[in-house]
Amino acid sequence: xxxxxxxxxxxxxxxxxxxxxxxxxxxxxxxxxxxxxxxxxxxxxxxxxxxxxxxxxxxxxxxxxxxxxxxxxxxxxxxxxxxxxxxxxxxxxxxxxxxxxxxxxxxxxxxxxxxxxxxxxxxxxxxxxxxxxxxxxxxxxxxxxxxxxxxxxxxxxxxxxxxxxxxxxxxxxxxxxxxxxxxxxxxxxxxxxxxxxxxxxxxxxxxxxxxxxxxxxxxxxxxxxxxxxxxxxxxxxxxxxxxxxxxxxxxxxxxxxxxxxxxxxxxxxxxxxxxxxxxxxxxxxxxxxxxxxxxxxxxxxxxxxxxxxxxxxxxxxxxxxxxxxxxxxxxxxxxxxxxxxxxxxxxxxxxxxxxxxxxxxxxxxxxxxxxxxxxxxxxxxxxxxxxxxxxxxxxxxxxxxxxxxxxxxxxxxxxxxxxxxxxxxxxxxxxxxxxxxxxxxxxxxxxxxxxxxxxxxxxxxxxxxxxxxxxxxxxxxxxxxxxxxxxxxxxxxxxxxxxxxxxxxxxxxxxxxxxxxxxxxxxxxxxxxxxxxxxxxxxxxxxxxxxxxxxxxxxxxxxxxxxxxxxxxxxxxxxxxxxxxxxxxxxxxxxxxxxxxxxxxxxxxxxxxxxxxxxxxxxxxxxxxxxxxxxxxxxxxxxxxxxxxxxxxxxxxxxxxxxxxxxxxxxxxxxxxxxxxxxxxxxxxxxxxxxxxxxxxxxxxxxxxxxxxxxxxxxxxxxxxxxxxxxxxxxxxxxxxxxxxxxxxxxxxxxxxxxxxxxxxxxxxxxxxxxxxxxxxxxxxxxxxxxxxxxxxxxxxxxxxxxxxxxxxxxxxxxxxxxxxxxxxxxxxxxxxxxxxxxxxxxxxxxxxxxxxxxxxxxxxxxxxxxxxxxxxxxxxxxxxxxxxxxxxxxxxxxxxxxxxxxxxx
Numbered sequence: 001x002x003x004x005x006x007x008x009x010x011x012x013x014x015x016x017x018x019x020x021x022x023x024x025x026x027x028x029x030x031x032x033x034x035x036x037x038x039x040x041x042x043x044x045x046x047x048x049x050x051x052x053x054x055x056x057x058x059x060x061x062x063x064x065x066x067x068x069x070x071x072x073x074x075x076x077x078x079x080x081x082x083x084x085x086x087x088x089x090x091x092x093x094x095x096x097x098x099x100x101x102x103x104x105x106x107x108x109x110x111x112x113x114x115x116x117x118x119x120x121x122x123x124x125x126x127x128x129x130x131x132x133x134x135x136x137x138x139x140x141x142x143x144x145x146x147x148x149x150x151x152x153x154x155x156x157x158x159x160x161x162x163x164x165x166x167x168x169x170x171x172x173x174x175x176x177x178x179x180x181x182x183x184x185x186x187x188x189x190x191x192x193x194x195x196x197x198x199x200x201x202x203x204x205x206x207x208x209x210x211x212x213x214x215x216x217x218x219x220x221x222x223x224x225x226x227x228x229x230x231x232x233x234x235x236x237x238x239x240x241x242x243x244x245x246x247x248x249x250x251x252x253x254x255x256x257x258x259x260x261x262x263x264x265x266x267x268x269x270x271x272x273x274x275x276x277x278x279x280x281x282x283x284x285x286x287x288x289x290x291x292x293x294x295x296x297x298x299x300x301x302x303x304x305x306x307x308x309x310x311x312x313x314x315x316x317x318x319x320x321x322x323x324x325x326x327x328x329x330x331x332x333x334x335x336x337x338x339x340x341x342x343x344x345x346x347x348x349x350x351x352x353x354x355x356x357x358x359x360x361x362x363x364x365x366x367x368x369x370x371x372x373x374x375x376x377x378x379x380x381x382x383x384x385x386x387x388x389x390x391x392x393x394x395x396x397x398x399x400x401x402x403x404x405x406x407x408x409x410x411x412x413x414x415x416x417x418x419x420x421x422x423x424x425x426x427x428x429x430x431x432x433x434x435x436x437x438x439x440x441x442x443x444x445x446x447x448x449x450x451x452x453x454x455x456x457x458x459x460x461x462x463x464x465x466x467x468x469x470x471x472x473x474x475x476x477x478x479x480x481x482x483x484x485x486x487x488x489x490x491x492x493x494x495x496x497x498x499x500x501x502x503x504x505x506x507x508x509x510x511x512x513x514x515x516x517x518x519x520x521x522x523x524x525x526x527x528x529x530x531x532x533x534x535x536x537x538x539x540x541x542x543x544x545x546x547x548x549x550x551x552x553x554x555x556x557x558x559x560x561x562x563x564x565x566x567x568x569x570x571x572x573x574x575x576x577x578x579x580x581x582x583x584x585x586x587x588x589x590x591x592x593x594x595x596x597x598x599x600x601x602x603x604x605x606x607x608x609x610x611x612x613x614x615x616x617x618x619x620x621x622x623x624x625x626x627x628x629x630x631x632x633x634x635x636x637x638x639x640x641x642x643x644x645x646x647x648x649x650x651x652x653x654x655x656x657x658x659x660x661x662x663x664x665x666x667x668x669x670x671x672x673x674x675x676x677x678x679x680x681x682x683x684x685x686x687x688x689x690x691x692x693x694x695x696x697x698x699x700x701x702x703x704x705x706x707x708x709x710x711x712x713x714x715x716x717x718x719x720x721x722x723x724x725x726x727x728x729x730x731x732x733x734x735x736x737x738x739x740x741x742x743x744x745x746x747x748x749x750x751x752x753x754x755x756x757x758x759x760x761x762x763x764x765x766x767x768x769x770x771x772x773x774x775x776x777x778x779x780x781x782x783x784x785x786x787x788x789x790x791x792x793x794x795x796x797x798x799x800x801x802x803x804x805x806x807x808x809x810x811x812x813x814x815x816x817x818x819x820x821x822x823x824x825x826x827x828x829x830x831x832x833x834x835x836x837x838x839x840x841x842x843x844x845x846x847x848x849x850x851x852x853x854x855x856x857x858x859x860x861x862x863x864x865x866x867x868x869x870x871x872x873x874x875x876x877x878x879x880x881x882x883x884x885x886x887x888x889x890x891x892x893x894x895x896x897x898x899x900x901x902x903x904x905x906x
Contacts, residue, residue, distance in 0.1 A: 035132035163218030170214035305750030329692025352540030511576025512540035560762035694754030711783030818886035
């Protein structure tokens with residue numbers, strides 16, 4: 001095999017559309033009947049690379065591990081550990097370093113799993129392509145294609161590389177993912193002028209498009225990033241992974257805490273030295289304060305909560321491409337959704353048929369069912385069904401689609417969606433295209449003409465010719481001279497033509513796509529196929545709404561989220577679907593609807609009130625989608641936008657949450673999106689929003705929990721130091737509490753399923769901080785109550801029970817431990833529900849409580865931890881004080897909530 005000419009600019013830029021088939025084959029050095037051999041294919045793969053779009057840079061294990069130490073919190077812990085070792089307290093120092101190691105290990109494995117899993121998503125959905133290699137027809141992975149490969153394609157195939165066609169038999173391609181145009185493009189093999197625009201290159205099929213009918217053979221001229229799809233993909237490149245806004249806020253919060261505690265620790269240590277206290281004791285107090293204030297579990301819990309939320313969404317068919325999407329979802333206030341395939345099934349169905357003697361309401365279905373009359377509709381009388389069968393027979397003959405029917409009735413159609421819908425309706429009446437073609441063999445097809453909006457097929461019928469015609473009513477009805485009724489053919493008057501046209505218009509006003517079907521039998525096969533036709537009837541088709549969408553839209557309304565349809569479809573169709581799904585009420589005023597032609601003027605004059613009134617934007621171009629998103633964002637709305645095509649990629653990237661379709665979405669759309677729906681279902685978006693709210697609220701809960709616990713420890717140490725009392729908690733004890741009684745309940749809060757009340761409240765402002773003023777008030781009040789409880793318990797132990805310092809410290813330690821454990825139940829949404837709430841329903845909470853209790857008891861009674869932590873058995877009296885005082889913060893919590901209400905409706 002001769003190697004392809006060494007030309008760095010050949011692939012994708014060779015103007016092969018303007019060259020003959022023989023010239024392209026010669027330049028790529030390939031025989032179309034033999035194809036490439038394996039060795040040459042391997043050489044070209046080395047030169048041109050694999051046939052795939054830009055892959056995300058793989059993060060190394062080392063970089064993931066080192067990222068665990070990029071935190072001021074960790075650095076301060078390292079400093080505290082170093083000071084402990086320096087001042088001859090190696091056990092405390094080693095314990096601090098052990099906490100750092102545990103943090104890093106948990107964070108590493110959590111992030112490593114998340115990163116590798118997201119990388120694995122990119123390897124899903126690989127497809128195979130039929131090629132000719134070494135004279136044999138083979139299936140090879142699409143990513144293994146190289147320039148010069150000879151590819152065989154037929155209706156239903158996805159095009160996996162840019163190809164110059166060398167054979168085309170009735171070949172049409174759906175290029176809507178690339179161009180946004182819904183009509184299939186008829187393909188050819190003849191050369192085109194050099195200056196032909198990309199979208200008019202009919203002798204090229206492009207990667208990422210679909211073959212809708214016919215068959216063909218092409219030679220690969222572009223792979224990977226050298227394809228048109230790859231070129232656009234490069235325009236939508238992603239920046240390197242950054243911290244999510246939430247992670248940045250949590251880091252900033254931790255840094256502020258660190259500096260505040262450093263200042264406080266230095267002041268207290270300096271005051272102690274100036275008061276004549278031992279220097280080491282002053283340093284020990286400073287270390288204790290530093291350890292007490294740092295929420296060691298914060299980075300771990302935040303990472304696990306976000307990752308857990310991501311996987312919970314994945315189980316519900318919402319794949320999160322960027323962690324930032326998890327938190328942004330919770331603030332979504334507007335969902336701009338396309339119609340086809342998201343709100344509707346993306347499957348045309350026949351729902352209305354009019355013949356001369358009956359109006360028939362048909363049941364749209366994805367399977368061939370015996371019943372074809374819609375539920376509740378009147379059964380056609382007399383011989384009206386025979387006219388329906390005549391219409392469906394003609395429509396089935398005048399078609400290029402194919403249909404396979406499974407034994408249980410499920411169908412799989414290939415071809416134009418409208419033609420497939422007609423075949424399904426016909427099959428429900430036991431009319432099959434293959435049987436009809438045996439009876440009436442096709443002798444000629446007059447392909448669909450976009451100008452005349454009709455097509456015809458000619459069939460042998462004995463010595464005569466049967467002509468079947470279908471097309472737009474406004475072009476078919478005028479050329480009909482008669483109409484078929486139960487009595488037979490009758491002349492069609494001008495008044496009757498107007499009546500038929502008016503009926504078609506009424507169907508269009510209902511949002512249906514209309515077709516007129518006609519036929520004739522002639523002995524002159526060479527005559528005008530469109531002359532003297534007999535009208536059989538009009539068909540109305542629609543893309544039915546998906547199940548569950550209406551309920552999901554109601555949930556959005558309850559959650560304060562606006563659902564706005566943004567579609568390129570006609571206004572009547574969009575309004576019909578929007579009304580049926582309750583996006584707008586029946587008979588909604590005109591201000592609810594805006595067409596693309598009026599959008600620029602509307603955006604120039606509209607304010608937020610006007611914008612909120614609109615629920616349907618129809619005939620909208622991809623560029624206008626960008627303007628619309630920008631307008632919403634300027635009015636401080638958080639926008640989720642759905643899309644599936646290449647032309648949707650800019651809008652998906654610009655939206656706060658770009659939502660790509662996983663089934664029908666293009667690679668470029670998925671790459672630009674922050675979330676991919678595996679099932680293409682609108683309710684999945686709503687579930688993801690609910691999960692986003694839950695995750696953000698869970699994070700708030702554990703931040704409030706962690707900080708109120710840590711603030712209580714700071715207050716305990718500070719107050720005792722200021723009044724000259726013995727240190728109620730030692731640094732190692734605080735570290736133990738932070739690692740056990742803080743982290744486990746916080747983790748349980750982070751993975752909770754949330755409260756139903758979250759989807760009954762308005763979205764939070766996106767720029768709202770993690771902790772509002774109300775949250776800080778609660779943190780300080782809870783912290784003060786817990787600190788007062790601990791100091792009171794220690795005072796009781798010393799002054800009432802006569803405990804020595806070691807036993808008194810044990811009482812304060814255990815009181816704080818159990819108070820923090822019970823404090824997790826104060827994080828419930830509705831403070832009035834003590835027994836039955838989202839916290840008590842969370843099994844992880846009870847597991848965390850059990851683990852914490854066991855760890856505390858082990859610390860008191862097992863020799864090794866008891867000696868390390870300098871604890872002792874408090875005895876029955878001590879335990880009575882510990883248990884009684886530890887429940888005080890739980891009892892006082894309703895008062896705290898009254899002072900600092902949460903701001904979320906119970």
